[in-house]
Amino acid sequence: MASTSTLEQFNVFFKKYSRFIALAVALVLPLFLSPRWVHTFIVAFYYMIVALSWNLCAGYTGQFSFGHHAFSAVGAYAAGLLAYYYGLPPAAGIIVGGIAAVPIGFVLGGVSLRTRGPYLALTTWAFAECLNIVLRNEYEITGGTKGLLIPTLFPRGTSKLYYYYVGLFLFAVVLILVYKLVKSRIGLYMAAIRDDVDVAEAMGVDTVKWKVLVFTFSSFLAGLGGAFYAYYIGLISPSLATMGEMVMVMIIVLFGGMGTLEGTIIGGIFIMLISEFLRGIMPGISLLFFSAVIIILIRFFRGGLIELIRKLIAGFSSSPSVAET
Template sequence: MQFERKPLIINFSMTALTIGCLILLPFWLKEYWIHVMIIAMYYIVMASSWNLLSGYTGQFSLAHQTFAALGGYASGLIIHHTGVPIWVGFLTALITTASIGLLLGVLLLRMKGIYLAVATWAFSESCRLTIAALYKITRGEQGLSLPPLFPSLTPIKYYFLFLTLMLGFLLLIYLVIKSPIGSFLRAIKDDELAARAMGVDTVKWKLFVMVFASTIAGVMGFFYGHYIVILSPVILSFNEIGKIVIMVVFGGLGTFIGPLIGAPAIVILSELTRDYGAWNMVFYSLIVIVIMRIYREGLSAFLIKGYKALLSHS
């Protein structure tokens, strides 16, 4: 019994220590790096929600970033054209992304693998081209201005806002993974026909995870849009969803801890190589390739191995 309690105690201690460090961190950082950490927390949630959809359920979607963009644009457009309060913009973003996620889930229910990836990519490109073409409404490439959530907020307060969002959504995702729903999702990924034969309602849970992940992305897109206060079709580019995929694979696909490692690592790596201009992507890609060559299951595999070694010697 004492041995079984050790992992729980260590997990709790490490989680508490990490949260404590994150709370103290902004007081030691310069304003620029506080901004970088805010972006990292945004991508941690985006990567974690995509991982739930693709890593746990096997639904390889290339439209996840599109829902973040739709959340931001839904709020920005209704505020820009009608002057409603920001909280109405939030509800609009929430309803819009959940509804579109459900509709897309129903339309693509029978698709999987490369077919689902291509279909979701086509949806994403259609949204990007539509937003760019309707420039009189969306302001196209010029960018749609969004009001800040709280004009008086300092970067440190924005940091704590995103920290709260990140911790809340990570807890929610963790509870889903550890609940019977998580077992249903993994069963669907492993063998959908076998899961259906065992009584798993595959249609219900595939739609659930699509709506759940899309809504999380939409909510984060709302907060992200009102943080950077301007949106353009660039946020729907393939580079953006590609970045999320790399973050998850780099950290460890199908693991809870993977996106928590991969997202901040890729964001910080991207910032450190930014000064190299056109060579930025070359250095960035080479580093990712080398690490993935050494740890094919992502950095989380290395950390989990070290964690188990620590437990065995404790």
């Protein structure tokens, strides 16, 4: 009984203070890491921001976009080109990158979300492919396939720790915004649309309106992430608009758990760390490895890694050895 009581107390303590513990770890962790791993976490923040924006549509609203990476590319190019040609300060450029993706997201969402079926996926995929072609061919403006070197958020040679904390702050802001949204009344509309559009409409929910608005907001978040990443690497290139970027975002969400914020965080960190580890062993094997893992998770744990973790915790809490002690 004592062990059971201790376990219950630990669960209560963990649920109450887990966010503060996670924040403390995130603030202190980079001080003990090499620049290589700090870089890995910075890139992870970028992918997790875009993954949160995609999960908002696919996981929480049931609207699948196959070109969400294009919005991050739009944000990156808008911020980068304005900094390159007009000297826009990078700090302001991050916000500009998010704003630049809004009208495109609104138009694409307004056109494709009024009807049912795979139109959103096809429309966003087509837009991403067209954007990639434009970025490659408009050499005079975009630099073509080589891209353009743009000003960085901090002077070149600055410690990566500065970028880490900016990335952490931006990710935390996006996470809070998404959390507040899914826990609000709009979040209830999103869940109703995801579960059954007909029932949602019968209940008086303006499904088209909320699908378009959520999609537009998610475009803004992806644009923020793209602008931050561009100012970190100091380069804008068409590689930001390739399908490989979208695949990485989808792997993070599917691996961690679609429709959960915790899953996106766990999936993003785990995927990036394992990718970096595998890159050092055998370059090019990471995509094959994660494809196999995704197939296994979808087959046995459709809720992703977060579902597996929850089942393990539940199984441990209710195990006979613990209950009898």
